[in-house]
Amino acid sequence: MELIKNLQWRYATKKFDTTKKVSANDLEKLKEAIQLSVSSYGLQLYKVLIIEDPELRKQLKPVSWDQSQITDASHLFVFCHYTDATPEAIDEFIIQTAETRNLDVKRLSGYGDFIKSKLAEKSTEDKTGWLKSQTYLALGNLLNACAELKIDACPMEGFEVDSYNEILNLEAEGLSASVIAPIGYRHPEDHTIGMPKVRKSLEKLFSEV
Template sequence: MHFIKNLEWRYAIKLFYPNKKVSETHLNLIKETIQLSASSYGLQLYKAFIIANPDIRAKLKSASWGPQQITDASLIIVFCSYTDVHRKHIDDFLTLKSNTQDIPLSELEGYGDFMEAKINEKSEQELKHWTAKQTYLAFGTPKPPSGFSCF
C-alpha cells in the first residue's frame, strides 16, 4: 500500500509561484532519487541537468514554444539520453560498481562483456530508442518529498 500512496501524489502543475524556491534539502533528495533510479544493467546512460540560471531558462523557454513554467519555476531539470554507447561507459560503470560494492574488477569482466555484446546487437536506431527508454525511467522515478509544494 505504501507504493500506491507514493504514486497518488501525481498531478499536473499548471502554475508555479516565481517567488518560491526549491530548497537545497529537497533538491538533494531529488538528485539522489534520480541517481538511484532503475536502469537496464545499471548503466544509467543519461544526464540530468539542473538549470536554475534564469537567462538559460529564458532561452529554453523560447526554444520550447514559450511555456511560462520554464521561467516561473525556480529551476528545471532537463533529462538527456546518450545517443552513442561505448565500452568506456561500461568500464566506468564497472569501476564504480567495483569500488562501491567492494567487488574485484576482475570478477565483473564477464558482466561487462555480456553488456557490450547485448548493446552491440542493437542497430543505431534501436540503441537510441533503448537509451531514451532508460532516460524515461529516471525521469519518472523522482517523487516530491512529503510537504513539498510546487505551486
C-alpha cells in the same frame, strides 16, 4: 498507502508560483531519488541538468512551445541521455562495481563483455530508444519524490530537442536532451488544480491470467 495519496495529490502543473523556491535541502533529496533510479544493467547512461539561471530559462522558453512553466518554476530539470553506449562507459561501470563491492575486476570482465555484445546487437535507432528510455525511469522517481515532498512538477516533452542541445551545448559532452521537468510550487490560479484525473479503468488497463 502514502504513495497512492501522493500520486493523487500531484498533477502536471501548468502555472507555477514565481515567488516560491525549492530549498537546497529538498533539492538534495530529489537528486538522491534520481541517483537511486533503476537503469538497464545499472549503467545510468545519462546526466541531469538542474537549471535555475533565469536568463538561460528565458532562452529555452521559446523552444519549449512557449510553455510558461519553463521560466516560472523554481528549477528546470533537463534529463539528457548519452548518444552512445561506449565500451569505455561499460568498462567504467565494471570498474566501479568491482571497487564498490570489493571484487576482482577480472571476475567481472565477462559480464562487461556480455553487456557490450548485447548492445552491439542493437541498431543505432534501437540503441537511441533504449538510452532515452532510461531517463524516463529517473523522471518517474523525480515525480514521485516531488509528490512526497509536496513539490509540484510537470513532465514535458514539448520542447525542441535540437535547440536544447545547441543552447545547452550538450553535443560537446556526447549528450542529447530527452525529457524535462520544471519543479516548484503551484500557483493558486492554476486552472487545472483539482481537476479529476483522466485514467483508463483498471479493467481496461490490466489483463490478469
